[in-house]
Amino acid sequence: MVTGIPDDQAAAFALLRRPQVQGDTLPEDRWPAIEGGMIGRLGLNPALARRMRTEAGDVWVIPGNGFICHLDNNGLGCSLTEEAVAKGLVGWGSARPHDKTIVSGLVPDGVKEVTLSSKRGTIKVVPVQDNVYGVLLDGFLTSVRFTGPNGEVVLGPWS
Numbered sequence: 322m323v324t325g326i327p328d329d330q331a332a333a334f335a336l337l338r339r340p341q342v343q344g345d346t347l348p349e350d351r352w353p354a355i356e357g358g359m360i361g362r363l364g365l366n367p368a369l370a371r372r373m374r375t376e377a378g379d380v381w382v383i384p385g386n387g388f389i390c391h392l393d394n395n396g397l398g399c400s401l402t403e404e405a406v407a408k409g410l411v412g413w414g415s416a417r418p419h420d421k422t423i424v425s426g427l428v429p430d431g432v433k434e435v436t437l438s439s440k441r442g443t444i445k446v447v448p449v450q451d452n453v454y455g456v457l458l459d460g461f462l463t464s465v466r467f468t469g470p471n472g473e474v475v476l477g478p479w480s
Contacts, residue, residue: 322366326384333406333429334389336371336382336451345372347381347392354397355383355390363388363399375455377423382453393425393455405429408474413462422462425455428469435467440480 326337347355347367355365364386371382383390390399395414411426424437428449437445439460447456449467464477 322361323364323369323384323386324366326369327386327402329402329406330384330389333402334382334427334452335430336373336453337384339371339451341369341371345370345381347372347383351381351392354392363390365390365399371451373451373453373455375425375450375453377425377455377457380425380427380453380455382427389427391425391427391453393423395423395425407469407471408476409435409465409467409469411465411476413458416457420460422458422460423455424458424462424465425453426465427452428454428467431470432467435465437462438464438466438477 331337347370365383369384373380378394381392388399389402389405395412398412400410406429409428413422413424416423432449435447439458440463441460443459447454466475
């Protein structure tokens, strides 16, 4: 388990450079989502998490040893740090009513907004705050686009 924010993660994600504030620490009732080997295998330290509130709910960013994860109401998504810096990290799941999708993600410094597309043809531009975004999207998520430090990034299409 990491004992501090790794330098490469702090360099890429401003959220991890700011001091923790009340409410950042991952609540104990959410710890089971990252236990079961994730703490040991990825070196995750939920005590170092940072929380962002989004339209789609709370999102926690959790540093690890060479990995970074984000946890939202849909579950846990993890990536190698270098991949998250290059491509970001996105998670999504169904919402009620079932024609909606809850989408949240983590992007590197400098990304001001992401563009989400749905199977219905909906295109939604979502602001990024402190490297995190979260929104309720009409229809099933098919792609995420943003301009990052290395140029345009397109995740998807998913069907």
